[in-house]
Amino acid sequence: MIKETIDVSVVIGFSNWGLARLELAVRSIQASFGGLRGEVIVSDYGSHSFEDTRELMESLGARYVYTATDGTWSRSRALNAGFAVSSGSVLVSTDADMVFSPESMETIGSWILDDPSLCLLLQCRDLPEQWTDAEIDRVGYQWDTFERVSRLRPRWGMGGMMAVPREVFMRIRGLDERMHTYGGEDIDFATRAKRAGQRLLWVDDERVRMYHMWHAPTRETHSKSVAATNAIEFNKKIVYTDKTFVRNTPIWAHRPADAGPLVTVAISTFNRANFLAESISSVLCQTLQDFEIVVVDDGSTDNTRQIVESFDDRRIRYFFQENAGIAAARNRAADEARGYYTAVHDDDDLMTPWRLEKHFEHIAAGTHGSFGSFVNFDDSTGEMKLFASKILNDGTIIDSGGAPGHGTWLVETDIIRRLRYDESLSSGVDNNLALRMVRSGVAMKHSGEIMMLRRVHDGQITVSDESVQKTSARQTRQLFSYITTKWGVDKLGAERGPKDYVPIRLGKNLDTLVPFLPDSLVQRIAVFRGSLECLPHEVRRRLLERCAHFVVERQDEDSVVRYSGAIVGASMRDLALLRRAGVEFEVSGELIGSDEGMEESVPNDRAAITEAAVRQAFRDFVEQAGDEDYSSFGLVRRIAPDRKVSGIGWTRSFTCGDLKETVLFLRFTNSVEAFKAQIENDWTEMELLGDAIEPASLLNELNISRRLFGASL
Amino acid sequence: MIIKWNGEYVGHTGFNVAADDYDGEPRFKSFWFDAGPKTRHPDREAVAAFLVFNSTMGGLVHMPHKFSPAVDTAMRSISNPVPVVFSPVEYYPKALPSGSRPLELSWTGIEATPKDDTAGVDTTYLRLERSDQAAGSLRTLRGLTVSSNAWLHSDGREGCVSSIRPYLAAAVLFAEDLDADSIRVPGDFDQDSREWKDLVYLLGTARLGLEVARS
Numbered sequence: 001m002i003k004e005t006i007d008v009s010v011v012i013g014f015s016n017w018g019l020a021r022l023e024l025a026v027r028s029i030q031a032s033f034g035g036l037r038g039e040v041i042v043s044d045y046g047s048h049s050f051e052d053t054r055e056l057m058e059s060l061g062a063r064y065v066y067t068a069t070d071g072t073w074s075r076s077r078a079l080n081a082g083f084a085v086s087s088g089s090v091l092v093s094t095d096a097d098m099v100f101s102p103e104s105m106e107t108i109g110s111w112i113l114d115d116p117s118l119c120l121l122l123q124c125r126d127l128p129e130q131w132t133d134a135e136i137d138r139v140g141y142q143w144d145t146f147e148r149v150s151r152l153r154p155r156w157g158m159g160g161m162m163a164v165p166r167e168v169f170m171r172i173r174g175l176d177e178r179m180h181t182y183g184g185e186d187i188d189f190a191t192r193a194k195r196a197g198q199r200l201l202w203v204d205d206e207r208v209r210m211y212h213m214w215h216a217p218t219r220e221t222h223s224k225s226v227a228a229t230n231a232i233e234f235n236k237k238i239v240y241t242d243k244t245f246v247r248n249t250p251i252w253a254h255r256p257a258d259a260g261p262l263v264t265v266a267i268s269t270f271n272r273a274n275f276l277a278e279s280i281s282s283v284l285c286q287t288l289q290d291f292e293i294v295v296v297d298d299g300s301t302d303n304t305r306q307i308v309e310s311f312d313d314r315r316i317r318y319f320f321q322e323n324a325g326i327a328a329a330r331n332r333a334a335d336e337a338r339g340y341y342t343a344v345h346d347d348d349d350l351m352t353p354w355r356l357e358k359h360f361e362h363i364a365a366g367t368h369g370s371f372g373s374f375v376n377f378d379d380s381t382g383e384m385k386l387f388a389s390k391i392l393n394d395g396t397i398i399d400s401g402g403a404p405g406h407g408t409w410l411v412e413t414d415i416i417r418r419l420r421y422d423e424s425l426s427s428g429v430d431n432n433l434a435l436r437m438v439r440s441g442v443a444m445k446h447s448g449e450i451m452m453l454r455r456v457h458d459g460q461i462t463v464s465d466e467s468v469q470k471t472s473a474r475q476t477r478q479l480f481s482y483i484t485t486k487w488g489v490d491k492l493g494a495e496r497g498p499k500d501y502v503p504i505r506l507g508k509n510l511d512t513l514v515p516f517l518p519d520s521l522v523q524r525i526a527v528f529r530g531s532l533e534c535l536p537h538e539v540r541r542r543l544l545e546r547c548a549h550f551v552v553e554r555q556d557e558d559s560v561v562r563y564s565g566a567i568v569g570a571s572m573r574d575l576a577l578l579r580r581a582g583v584e585f586e587v588s589g590e591l592i593g594s595d596e597g598m599e600e601s602v603p604n605d606r607a608a609i610t611e612a613a614v615r616q617a618f619r620d621f622v623e624q625a626g627d628e629d630y631s632s633f634g635l636v637r638r639i640a641p642d643r644k645v646s647g648i649g650w651t652r653s654f655t656c657g658d659l660k661e662t663v664l665f666l667r668f669t670n671s672v673e674a675f676k677a678q679i680e681n682d683w684t685e686m687e688l689l690g691d692a693i694e695p696a697s698l699l700n701e702l703n704i705s706r707r708l709f710g711a712s713l
Numbered sequence: 714m715i716i717k718w719n720g721e722y723v724g725h726t727g728f729n730v731a732a733d734d735y736d737g738e739p740r741f742k743s744f745w746f747d748a749g750p751k752t753r754h755p756d757r758e759a760v761a762a763f764l765v766f767n768s769t770m771g772g773l774v775h776m777p778h779k780f781s782p783a784v785d786t787a788m789r790s791i792s793n794p795v796p797v798v799f800s801p802v803e804y805y806p807k808a809l810p811s812g813s814r815p816l817e818l819s820w821t822g823i824e825a826t827p828k829d830d831t832a833g834v835d836t837t838y839l840r841l842e843r844s845d846q847a848a849g850s851l852r853t854l855r856g857l858t859v860s861s862n863a864w865l866h867s868d869g870r871e872g873c874v875s876s877i878r879p880y881l882a883a884a885v886l887f888a889e890d891l892d893a894d895s896i897r898v899p900g901d902f903d904q905d906s907r908e909w910k911d912l913v914y915l916l917g918t919a920r921l922g923l924e925v926a927r928s
Contacts, residue, residue: 201794
């Protein structure tokens with residue numbers, strides 16, 4: 001069956017909104033597609049009840065998407081959840097209280113289909129107080145009247161509608177999902193689209209009108225809440241201080257199914273099976289998991305293929321070719337890449353775990369990529385040495401002729417495809433590409449991060465092919481500076497100085513990199529906490545067997561919420577599995593043979609381990625459930641295992657070996673309510689965290705003898 | 714958008730741009746040659762800048778020099794529905810450069826196509842080499858070969874008018890040096906398309922013709 005292509009997808013994000021208003025909005029949009037093929041997606045972000053809405057939307061022919069939430073409203077996430085199921089070439093966002101005039105979406109869609117360089121914005125027109133949803137529902141859309149009685153919204157700014165080509169939405173990874181509660185989402189998205197090359201056009205065309213149905217203002221409600229005020233400030237900070245345009249790194253929760261990977265990690269390899277497994281594992285350990293790995297095997301005769309396939313990870317794609325040289329292999333990787341960006345990675349080197357995530361913190365308007373510094377490590381001793389890269393521009397190249405380490409780059413894949421590695425060179429192809437890129441106008445920003453651990457061993461190209469590499473570098477530099485006069489060289493030279501170097505994070509503290517050295521050099525302890533449910537059962541079982549201890553946290557005695565534990569002697573593959581499972585973990589490590597007794601630092605008292613897990617879960621509960629309306633939290637101990645308390649908190653059981661305890665986490669408006677609940681339910685042990693009422697004096701007053709603990713978080 | 718013409722220490726000469734509030738950020742902020750034109754008429758300079766950076770122009774655009782109302786009108790018309798405002802516009806009459814021969818335009822990977830019916834007609838040529846593969850320039854009595862990053866500004870979509878705009882911009886800039894009256898581009902383009910007609914209109918305001926060199 002051929003899937004029908006959609007020209008325009010319009011997403012309405014909302015939560016707990018009037019059905020009549022929503023219906024009017026949807027109907028007006030559906031009637032405005034004209035000759036274009038359009039779809040309306042209604043994204044319900046956590047409404048308390050939703051079956052009626054689903055039924056109504058589906059009867060109208062709109063798509064309905066429901067996202068369960070913790071109660072926090074986020075327009076960004078709501079819109080992303082809608083776009084995640086969309087298929088239109090043009091993506092339009094709007095609100096649930098807007099009605100569109102009959103030619104609106106046809107005009108908006110046509111403009112972007114004709115000119116994909118646009119990002120369209122539309123200022124709404126407010127209808128006066130008598131034009132509520134009920135009134136419009138009663139008399140129908142009165143477009144001529146609306147035009148006459150409506151007024152442009154008095155506050156100039158974003159709001160109401162934005163439209164971009166689908167490709168742009170994918171490239172900048174949707175609306176920023178950090179933003180929540182209220183404000184800033186539209187201006188942030190539009191600004192990022194502009195940074196990515198879209199020109200902003202406020203639509204001013206009589207065929208396109210967006211009218212706001214009158215309703216009682218909701219903004220005052222938001223402004224009364226301290227938490228909401230903080231959220232608005234947080235959103236503003238993102239808008240005004242974050243200069244990047246690719247967002248939702250490291251995690252894009254509401255990711256469209258057809259979104260390609262953000263990054264292609266390109267590995268070209270030839271008979272390096274002994275190093276390749278760790279090289280790949282270091283990629284799989286990245287904090288940013290939005291990647292694919294393209295391995296181009298340039299005619300290996302060892303077990304390279306088996307090593308790659310042993311990972312059994314769909315994100316890894318393997319390509320074999322007859323030996324054609326490093327440049328041809330890298331070009332093949334670029335041809336096969338599906339990521340917007342390519343991170344080059346050598347088959348014998350290791351990425352630092354933050355590499356991919358940190359790249360994107362430095363890609364702003366006019367920047368095509370970023371790079372960093374690297375650390376050499378001795379493959380037999382683990383001794384490390386920092387190589388700090390200079391910034392990359394005409395002056396630094398003419399000054400020293402060198403480019404930053406190739407394994408620290410991340411650059412737009414399209415640029416590599418267009419410039420390509422020079423296949424007439426047998427080595428020095430990376431330096432050659434860097435200089436050709438800079439000469440042509442490609443800009444890469446220094447991140448100030450250590451991006452790569454470079455293995456020093458006997459078989460490196462830099463050692464075995466040094467003469468060819470130097471000639472290649474010299475000729476490339478000649479090409480680069482061929483037309484530069486002595487005057488120009490002097491001017492560029494005068495600009496050289498300390499600013500050519502940027503401070504390197506951890507540069508003076510290389511010991512912190514020890515845990516990320518190869519398995520053969522280091523003994524690690526990985527302390528983790530999170531769900532392992534997405535791992536295959538057998539993989540999870542093997543991972544848990546490697547733990548010195550672990551606690552299983554279950555909800556209502558049934559489903560596993562999370563595991564927490566410690567793996568002594570964790571391998572890089574273990575770390576990769578933990579990352580794949582999305583769990584939080586901290587890793588520490590010592591060089592093998594050092595005097596430190598790492599195992600002694602891991603607790604083995606099960607009661608203490610379980611207690612720590614309970615405390616951490618309680619902290620999670622307080623963090624998630626807390627706002628200014630609830631000031632007291634209870635942790636109830638020693639309850640019967642089968643006791644279920646629904647609707648007022650969490651029931652959790654914790655198991656560590658043969659030790660098991662069930663607890664309740666509860667929230668109250670104040671301590672008095674907590675004490676009443678304790679009395680009524682006969683909870684013998686309850687700890688309270690919250691307001692300032694003295695439990696002992698209160699109980700004395702009530703003349704009730706109970707065992708109570710003070711807050712202990 | 715503020716567009717300037719300047720030279721860089723490293724030796725390039727050409728346009729540098731800074732995006733403003735409603736502009737998209739240009740993918741590449743500079744458009745340059747390893748050797749610049751000896752003469753630059755402001756009308757042709759404005760037309761060239763428009764050809765290269767139009768797809769990111771969204772608001773006020775300031776060109777390096779005053780240009781004619783005819784060029785202004787053409788650029789605004791082509792920009793519709795985006796309300797781009799161009800400046801500075803010159804309202805006093807100024808002479809326009811006159812050329813006498815066609816300019817055969819070609820670039821790395823694309824050869825100029827000889828045309829039978831122009832045999833014996835005096836022609837000139839401009840060949841643009843890729844900035845990442847060649848450096849410098851070669852001026853002959855008949856024409857010019859020069860290295861430029863124009864190729865990087867092209868979207869590379871074969872047969873699409875948009876793909877030749879940066880090459881055309883280079884030809885517009887060098888037309889006066891090369892005594893060109895019209896520009897002949899290799900390829901196969903729909904001359905009835907709106908995009909092609911827009912180009913003919915735009916170049917016409919700078920006293921240049923546009924032809925397709927068919928094989």
